[in-house]
Amino acid sequence: xxxxxxxxxxxxxxxxxxxxxxxxxxxxxxxxxxxxxxxxxxxxxxxxxxxxxxxxxxxxxxxxxxxxxxxxxxxxxxxxxxxxxxxxxxxxxxxxxxxxxxxxxxxxxxxxxxxxxxxxxxxxxxxxxxxxxxxxxxxxxxxxxxxxxxxxxxxxxxxxxxxxxxxxxxxxxxxxxxxxxxxxxxxxxxxxxxxxxxxxxxxxxxxxxxxxxxxxxxxxxxxxxxxxxxx
Amino acid sequence: xxxxxxxxxxxxxxxxxxxxxxxxxxxxxxxxxxxxxxxxxxxxxxxxxxxxxxxxxxxxxxxxxxxxxxxxxxxxxxxxxxxxxxxxxxxxxxxxxxxxxxxxxxxxxxxxxxxxxxxxxxxxxxxxxxxxxxxxxxxxxxxxxxxxxxxxxxxxxxxxxxxxxxxxxxxxxxxxxxxxxxxxxxxxxxxxxxxxxxxxxxxxxxxxxxxxxxxxxxxxxxxxxxxxxxxxxxxxxxxxxxxxxxxxxxxxxxxxxxxxxxxxx
Numbered sequence: 001x002x003x004x005x006x007x008x009x010x011x012x013x014x015x016x017x018x019x020x021x022x023x024x025x026x027x028x029x030x031x032x033x034x035x036x037x038x039x040x041x042x043x044x045x046x047x048x049x050x051x052x053x054x055x056x057x058x059x060x061x062x063x064x065x066x067x068x069x070x071x072x073x074x075x076x077x078x079x080x081x082x083x084x085x086x087x088x089x090x091x092x093x094x095x096x097x098x099x100x101x102x103x104x105x106x107x108x109x110x111x112x113x114x115x116x117x118x119x120x121x122x123x124x125x126x127x128x129x130x131x132x133x134x135x136x137x138x139x140x141x142x143x144x145x146x147x148x149x150x151x152x153x154x155x156x157x158x159x160x161x162x163x164x165x166x167x168x169x170x171x172x173x174x175x176x177x178x179x180x181x182x183x184x185x186x187x188x189x190x191x192x193x194x195x196x197x198x199x200x201x202x203x204x205x206x207x208x209x210x211x212x213x214x215x216x217x218x219x220x221x222x223x224x225x226x227x228x229x230x231x
Numbered sequence: 232x233x234x235x236x237x238x239x240x241x242x243x244x245x246x247x248x249x250x251x252x253x254x255x256x257x258x259x260x261x262x263x264x265x266x267x268x269x270x271x272x273x274x275x276x277x278x279x280x281x282x283x284x285x286x287x288x289x290x291x292x293x294x295x296x297x298x299x300x301x302x303x304x305x306x307x308x309x310x311x312x313x314x315x316x317x318x319x320x321x322x323x324x325x326x327x328x329x330x331x332x333x334x335x336x337x338x339x340x341x342x343x344x345x346x347x348x349x350x351x352x353x354x355x356x357x358x359x360x361x362x363x364x365x366x367x368x369x370x371x372x373x374x375x376x377x378x379x380x381x382x383x384x385x386x387x388x389x390x391x392x393x394x395x396x397x398x399x400x401x402x403x404x405x406x407x408x409x410x411x412x413x414x415x416x417x418x419x420x421x422x423x424x425x426x427x428x429x430x431x432x433x434x435x436x437x438x439x440x441x442x443x444x445x446x447x448x449x450x451x452x453x454x455x456x457x458x459x460x461x462x463x464x465x466x467x468x469x470x471x472x473x474x475x476x477x478x479x480x481x482x483x484x485x486x487x488x489x490x491x492x493x494x495x496x
Contacts, residue, residue, distance in 0.1 A: 005352025010264045032380050043437035046387035051433050054395040091385050098360040099235050101302050101353050106260050167318035176316050198423030
């Protein structure tokens with residue numbers, strides 16, 4: 001869920017742009033440094049962006065009957081970190097606004113902040129915390145993707161509540177916005193968590209080298225070999 | 232996505248300056264956002280619709296119709312929530328046991344204004360999207376000194392999206408033929424498998440692309456030999472004139488409203 005074109009007054013649109021731009025610039029500096037040190041990474045980063053965009057076109061059924069798509073920022077945070085995710089999310093949001101009429105140009109700053117910064121940051125904090133206490137792949141990925149998705153929607157509801165407060169009270173407005181969006185968004189956050197647990201589980205089997213040092217993965221080959229020896 | 236790309240390449244406005252078109256679209260959007268009267272977004276909507284109709288040669292492809300209809304539904308729900316949360320003089324009251332919902336006069340006006348702004352915004356942005364191929368727009372950003380890494384990343388993501396979408400389409404048909412989307416459980420399992428396959432294939436594709444580029448003496452820069460038409464002073468003046476005219480119309484309407492109130496007193 002993105003804030004659509006025309007939904008934010010000019011002052012709030014500018015405010016969210018002002019908050020998002022420094023983070024996107026920081027992400028850009030990181031990408032520039034990465035490209036300077038490893039020019040071959042240009043293709044990988046571009047394909048990671050294309051992957052997020054394509055992923056957002058995979059429709060999933062929701063409990064309430066509607067259908068939605070994964071944001072992909074939780075997975076991107078685990079694989080690339082918050083800074084690079086913010087730049088990739090910015091480019092993907094521009095594509096979505098122009099090609100799919102989803103989101104908007106004047107609301108781009110607010111959408112970057114919710115989907116490209118706040119969501120990945122909360123997800124990253126959960127991921128780092130859970131990795132530190134050596135939690136396994138399933139709980140780490142589920143909580144990271146769930147929180148990244150949920151944080152995106154909480155921030156979106158907050159952005160709308162600040163722009164349209166009820167009688168000057170943003171909290172009442174926030175409860176109304178979040179209450180209405182929660183019906184579809186909480187189940188969707190769970191769905192995205194489940195989807196990415198399956199995704200990383202398959203990825204750990206297909207390309208474990210990509211997750212080395214990023215997630216605690218059980219060595220399945222050693223387990224099978226151990227079981228064979230015991231047997 | 233491919234349909235949008237095809238429309239953009241066939242548009243009669245394709246050879247206009249991408250940044251010029253963008254500044255015009257932006258002036259219509261900002262004027263609509265600043266307006267307190269519904270007249271200005273309505274004018275923006277008419278202008279946007281005429282440009283969109285001409286850009287698509289009055290043939291609205293299914294993709295645009297779906298985008299507009301889907302957008303209208305989302306706008307309606309959003310505008311309704313805004314109307315409900317805005318306090319003011321009660322206009323309508325609905326008794327929905329156990330709740331009583333009241334829509335204020337101010338809320339109804341704000342909801343309608345936001346709805347019109349959103350419809351205008353989508354129409355104007357669709358005009359821009361259906362008349363400007365995205366690589367052209369990305370390359371035109373070099374004129375405003377956008378870092379080349381961002382421009383190249385944007386173009387690469389756009390190009391690779393087509394390749395990945397093609398693969399997703401093939402995988403989707405193959406999985407569907409094998410009843411891979413039957414029931415919720417299968418649907419999630421198939422979707423996640425597809426996502427992993429697309430991801431691993433994208434990595435292979437990146438490695439192959441890098442090798443192909445290296446073989447062609449890639450030095451880290453993609454050159455653009457036919458740059459798009461640059462942003463001229465004419466475009467800036469025209470966009471500014473459009474913005475100021477709409478702003479003036481809004482002020483006139485607001486002032487005439489105040490004048491009417493004063494006369495009534």
